[in-house]
Amino acid sequence: MRHLPLFFDLQDRRVVVVGQGPAAARRAALARSAGAEVERLEAGFDDVEAYRGAAAAFVATGDADADATAARAARSAAVPVNVVDRPALCDFIMPAIVDRDDVVVAISTGGAAPVLATVLRQRLEAILPERLGALARLAKSFRAQVGALIAEPPHRRTLWRRLVEGPAAQLVLAGDDAGARRVMLGELDAARRREQDAARRGATPPGIAHIVGAGPGDPDLLTLRAAQLLQEADAILHDDLVPPAILARARRDAELVAVGKRNGRVRWTQAEIDAELVRRVRAGQTVVRLKAGDPFVFGRGGEEVEALRRAGLPVAVVPGITAALGCAASAGIPLTHRRLASAVTFVTARRADGRQDERWPALAAEGHTLAIYMGATEAASVRHRLLAAGASPSTPVAIVENGTRPDERVSTGPLGDLARLVVPPTFRGDAGPILIIVGEVAALAAAAAQPLLAEAS
Structure with a gap:
């Protein structure tokens, strides 16, 4: 910026x-x-x-x-x-300006492309209601009352969101300011009574945990629900693999807590993460547990859901685009193909207990695609196990690093060269997240890149 x-x-x-x-x-x-x-x-x-x-x-x-x-x-x-x-x-x-009285949106390209700013302004003009400023004035008129009557910041945020998204907002936008004020007074009174009831009981109403998939890395691949929850969360407990571009879409005053591990370096154990989720939800926070990819595909999201349910706390799951789907699509690799692969299996190179799963190498037969997670440090072992299970050394493989991100890199070659493909000079020790795709479809990654290379030449 x-x-x-x-x-x-x-x-x-x-x-x-x-x-x-x-x-x-x-x-x-x-x-x-x-x-x-x-x-x-x-x-x-x-x-x-x-x-x-x-x-x-x-x-x-x-x-x-x-x-x-x-x-x-x-x-x-x-x-x-x-x-x-x-x-x-x-x-x-x-900037290009969208003026809705007390609500003003400014769009700038830094002078690089004024026409682009104008186009964006026109699009926003078409979707932002003309009476949006009246909604802002209604909110302003209640600021002092809300601050005086609702003590807890999470409860205030809930009330304000209810105002700008609920019945009061619809009445304002329809031109019924008096009706909107009556509804808002009712909402404020109900919120005050709930907070007073909780204070009399000596307990804080629990918040909620959302186990959210961040997708493979491109912020534009977040689900709409995930993007909304990043704006609602009081705290975001995120994996190391979640890139800064996605964290930047969180609410500005949300607490960001880096948890998880990377390449075997443990910052928080799973038990500590579970306990932290329980502690924060019991304290009344809205917590997003943000996981790379999909939380239920090698993300240990199931364990966190179990911990919250054992504690009797509310929890919801928001799926994300898992790495195999996002990286394969970005690299031009169809995981299934009518002529090449009729099945695909997601596997991890090493189980949580550190042992190797001896069943999946046999799947690397003709007509089957393997998408191998967390395989960068196990590349030599993966190669050996697949060859020992009968896979041909010429079986195509693709290694996708930082899939869907601006610095994505794809390397292809035969299975026999897998260990060499995953280490320097192609991938350094500080490489980003890596997915290994094994099967005939992996050869299509190179085919997808050929038009770009020809065009560049």
């Missing part, structure tokens, strides 16, 4: 607009709409005193030399300046 988005209070402050013509007029009108006192400057662009004390300056002369002169003078007066269509001269840039 090159530019920090800020909303600047210009009420009753002086703003200098330099130049004539439509662009200068638009900047002047925009500043006035925010309550600024606009001063038009149509000559003497280099007079530093003309800018001194202003909150901001907009320059739109249409002449490159005059624009540069005005920008230097404004900056000499310690006034932030925006120059129309000249981002190199700007201290701040103007």
Whole structure:
């Protein structure tokens, strides 16, 4: 993020607009709409005193030399300046704006693609209700009451979400402000009584744990429910394999706690994670246990559900796109194919107790695809076991590192070379999450890449 988005209070402050013509007029009108006192400057662009004390300056002369002169003078007066269509001269840039009264959405591409910002604004204009500002005003009118009557922050957040998504919001958007206020008063009274009842019982109402799949790594592959829960959670207990781009979609004040292990390095044991989930839910928190891929595919989500149920606490599961599906699709590998593979099996190279499962290597027969999780450190053993079970050394394999992410890397070759493919020079010791795909379909990863290579050449 090159530019920090800020909303600047210009009420009753002086703003200098330099130049004539439509662009200068638009900047002047925009500043006035925010309550600024606009001063038009149509000559003497280099007079530093003309800018001194202003909150901001907009320059739109249409002449490159005059624009540069005005920008230097404004900056000499310690006034932030925006120059129309000249981002190199700007201290701040103007976004595309969706204005819904008290609700304002600003979209910027940092000056790189103004048309893209305009297109995004048009899309948002089409989906954001015209009376959204009225909903914001209703919420503002209840802020003091909610703060005084509802002591616990999680309960306040629940009430506010109920306001902006529930019946009161629908009434406001339909134009019935009085009806919305009556509904909100009822919601507030009910929330107050629930909190008082809990205080009399001397117990905090339990929260809830959501065992959520984060998918293989691309934030756009989060389910809608997962994205919603990241915005609702008080705390997010996440695997090390969940990338920062997904954690960035959490609510800004949510507590992020890294748990789990990576390459055998244990930060939290499973028992400690279970206990932490129970402790936080008993304390009334909404907790998201965020797992890479799908929580019920080699994610130990079942154990966490059992621990919460034993404690008598509410728990829900939100599935995610598991690594085998996401990585294979991203690499162009169909896990089943009418001519090549009629079945697919997800396996892990090593069981939780450290022992090897001797059954799955026999599946690497013709017409079967194996998707092997957590196999990077076991590549030599996997190769040996598959060959010993009768697989051909020429069986195609694909190794997908950081599947679906911007730094995805795919390596293909024969099963006989598996150990070499998973280690340097292709994959370093700090490699990302790796999935190994074994079977005839793995050869299609190279086929999928050929058009790109040809195009690049």
